[in-house]
Amino acid sequence: MPRSQRRRTALTHPEPEEFDVLDILHAMSDPTRMTIVRTLRSAPERACGTFPVDVAPSTLSHHFRVLRESGVIRQREEGTRRWTTLRAEDLDRRFPGLLDAIVTAYETSAAGREQPVAAGRADRHDPRS
């Protein structure tokens, strides 16, 4: 039996029709979560531990859940890793231009300039190297 069926709580992903704009705005109004989103824009898929954020693993898990349950990200399991992607197409189909307007706005602001998010492959990334 694959791991995805054995998890105590299955990964819940809302359908695009269920997206709530207020939930999405709330999800993206946190600096850590905004960093996650920006990182995913320049990396197709990443494992949880490879994000350039400075919080405890359990905190990161919490932020992923907020993003996932609002529809911003999708997570898929493979072995011990959990791969995360941005649901850019789903978001854009439901709310055209929203994601782009928000991230662009953030990156043109002062806060966005302070911490440029590095692009590049993340599938074999080791944060301790």
Place this chain on the structure above:
Amino acid sequence: MPRSQRRRTALTHPEPEEFDVLDILHAMSDPTRMTIVRTLRSAPERACGTFPVDVAPSTLSHHFRVLRESGVIRQREEGTRRWTTLRAEDLDRRFPGLLDAIVTAYETSAAGREQPVAAGRADRHDPRS
């Protein structure tokens, strides 16, 4: 001495350069505040008591403060009234397309359809009539 100079706390309005996207997203992620913003889009200027929201006056004051201090609205005093406007131009100059993308997204969602915001003049509006 006019009232605006006698208030214990003066009305603080951040400059467009000081706008913080995360603050704006947080400000607009609340249903009551979203209603305020949507109402202001279809009414040039409104007094505080004329908004179609169902909260206590003190709660409304709180929401106005959140919106004002994040740069979303501007408030000006005149007699006993406090006139509120949307800072659409300032917002659009600083973060092009952001306000429109957010409000449009909200109004195309289910939550937006449930409570259409009425347009019309508000300068002489009497909620008890």
Place this chain on the structure above:
DNA sequence: ACCGTTGTACGATGTTTGTCGAATGAAAGA
């Protein structure tokens, strides 16, 4: 001078949120 209108400030309250540490579960490798 007095009152009604308008909206705020303050204090209290219950909820949500962000944070962490510890324990847990599952898979991969030794």
Place this chain on the structure above:
DNA sequence: TCTTTCATTCGACAAACATCGTACAACGGT
């Protein structure tokens, strides 16, 4: 099999938040 790695859930905690009632301040009219 044992250990390491990856990421989660749980419980706890302080801070922030939405809400309200009450008291208050300022203006405008009577």
